[in-house]
Amino acid sequence: MSGSAEHVDATTRPKASVRDAALKVADELHKAGFQSLFAGGCVRDKLLGVEPAEYDVATDARPEQVEQVFRKVQKVGESFGVMLVRLLGHTIEVATFRTDGVYSDGRHPDDVTFSDAEHDARRRDFTINGMFEDPRTGEVVDYVGGRADLANRMIRAIGDPAARLREDHLRMLRAVRFAARLGFEIEEQTAEAIRAAAGDLRGVSRERIGQEIKKMLTHVNRAVAAWEVQYLGLDPAVLEEPHCDEAPQRVGKLIDGVAYATILAAWLLDRHPAEPEYWPRLADRWCGALMLSNDEHEGMKGALSAYRTLMNEWDRLGVARQKRLAASQPFEAGLALVLATDNDRFIQIKRRVEQLEKTGLAPVPLINGDDLIEAGLEPGPLFGRLLDSIYDAQLEDTIHSREEALSMARALQWTLETGVRRPGE
Secondary structure (H helix, E strand, O other): OOOHHHHOOHHHOOOOOHHHHHHHHHHHHHHOOOOEEEEOHHHHHHHOOOOOOOOEEEEOOOHHHHHHHOOOEEEEEHHHOEEEEEEOOEEEEEEEOEEEOOOOOOOOOOOEEEOOHHHHHHOOOEHHHOOEEOOOOOOEEOOOOHHHHHHOOEEOEOOOHHHHHHHOOOHHHHHHHHHHHHOOEEOHHHHHHHHHHHHHHHHOOHHHHHHHHHHHHOOOOHHHHHHHHHHOOOHHHHHOOOOOOOOOOHHHHOOOOOOHHHHHHHHHHHHOOOOHHHHHHHHHHHHHHHOOOHHHHHHHHHHHHHHHHHHHOHHHOOHHHHHHHHOOOOHHHHHHHHHHHOHHHHHHHHHHHHHHHOOOOOOOOOOOHHHHHHOOOOOOOHHHHHHHHHHHHHHOOOOOOHHHHHHHHHHHHHHHHHOOOOOOO
């Protein structure tokens, strides 16, 4: 057993954390004679007492110098000074301190000038994201007042808010996302600049807008985010429809774990509660505005359809149709929307479903098409109607065996083909 400590299987070694990897990257840059600091969100999160999910390193090393220090380097934005370093099983973004030039497209600088830490901090979006940390000492380097704004729970643009938003129009949605996620307030001048520039958001790609909306609405503070989007006048550009002054209600009442499509359906209902005939068309519009996937689009429409049925038609449905709906994929989404709208209605439907479950919501069909052919029935366009009618009878608990199902099939085929009920049936 001698020397076993030196020969531990690599698979049993504890994996290095992302912070360990970032510390190693910063240390290697320091050894090579360069300044290296943790930057942005990881500094903010640590000060808030939250374990950062990722770490970014800012340095005065140029991209070509970063490439000389590390073996595994990927160039993702070399002209902007951004490189990805792979170390200890993690990928760490390493960016050279820079000052940005003109943003002629409202998203990216036309050019950059490599600079120092202070200039790099002042070109960033919000004060809480503009701080650095010296990884060797833990000292926070703050040129922009980020610590004070963290303490005051404030989202404030660095420098002139209008200038920061002109540089990158997506920052308007990022301000909303940070405010909602952290429970912070957007500073008054920053908020006014967002309102004034809201229309410029239309110049941002629909995909990037959709990504930001999904991030904010899938967070627990989604109702705050939805309201801020409307309060700041961003909703026409985000959803490509007129502004809405009504505060969202259902969005904040959804149960935990609901799908993004259901959250969007709730927001649509909050904005258009009395227009059920337009809900499918509105869902189609939102699909394009937010670049939804096919599953998200269909999930949203399915949730709205199920909600409409549950709220307006459920009591008039027969047993079979109630069971079919309760067993369908959109049912839970529709029921979540009912709960967010009317708790008494939700309880009523849940109790009815519990009764229906006693005889089975979706039992295995007593017969199928092969059984009909084997029984001598001629295949044809009526087969689907026959099987649906027989399954309805099974759901309603009026037939209980294969023989009863086949007998019903023969009688139904005669009736459907002749238009006359078979004698004796």
